[in-house]
Amino acid sequence: MNQPPPTTSELTQQLIEFRDARDWRQFHALKDLILSVSLEASELVELTQWKSAQKFEDEALEEPMQQRLREECADVYLYLLLVAERAGFDIQQAAADKIKANGVKYPVEKARGTPTKYDKL
Ligand SMILES: [Mg+2]
The missing domain is CATH 1.10.287.1080 (MazG-like)
Incomplete structure (x- = not known):
């Protein structure tokens, strides 16, 4: 095992x-x-x-x-x-924080299916 x-x-x-x-x-x-x-x-x-x-x-x-x-x-x-x-710093917390921040930068309704950078969405 x-x-x-x-x-x-x-x-x-x-x-x-x-x-x-x-x-x-x-x-x-x-x-x-x-x-x-x-x-x-x-x-x-x-x-x-x-x-x-x-x-x-x-x-x-x-x-x-x-x-x-x-x-x-x-x-x-x-x-x-x-x-x-x-x-x-705690890298796991930093990574979790970054995923959360990316979720704000790239809301699903705007970012889904497009590789466009957040400032151009
Ligand atoms: Mg190597």
């Missing part, structure tokens, strides 16, 4: 323990953590380079691409957790 996945705070705690066991906090300035989010996001984007949208979607459902996608998404996510921890 599989264990349930760790919560965001449990993951953050695991990450802090991983970092501190290696004495890496000294290298984790907030701006470097943010840079690392961008670098890892670029590795995620690189997976799609030179592929049509359909080809990539097909590949993403199968190995080995699904594993590579999992790993790069995890890298981005883990750095985001470190950014939030370092800056002292």
Whole structure:
């Protein structure tokens, strides 16, 4: 039987323990953590380079691409957790707040079925 996945705070705690066991906090300035989010996001984007949208979607459902996608998404996510921890906010709450704010910016009756930016709706 599989264990349930760790919560965001449990993951953050695991990450802090991983970092501190290696004495890496000294290298984790907030701006470097943010840079690392961008670098890892670029590795995620690189997976799609030179592929049509359909080809990539097909590949993403199968190995080995699904594993590579999992790993790069995890890298981005883990750095985001470190950014939030370092800056002292709850990333789950920030994400929930952002979904709520987007709901106000993009009301269903105006935004449904259109990719138009909120200021042009
Ligand atoms: Mg990576």
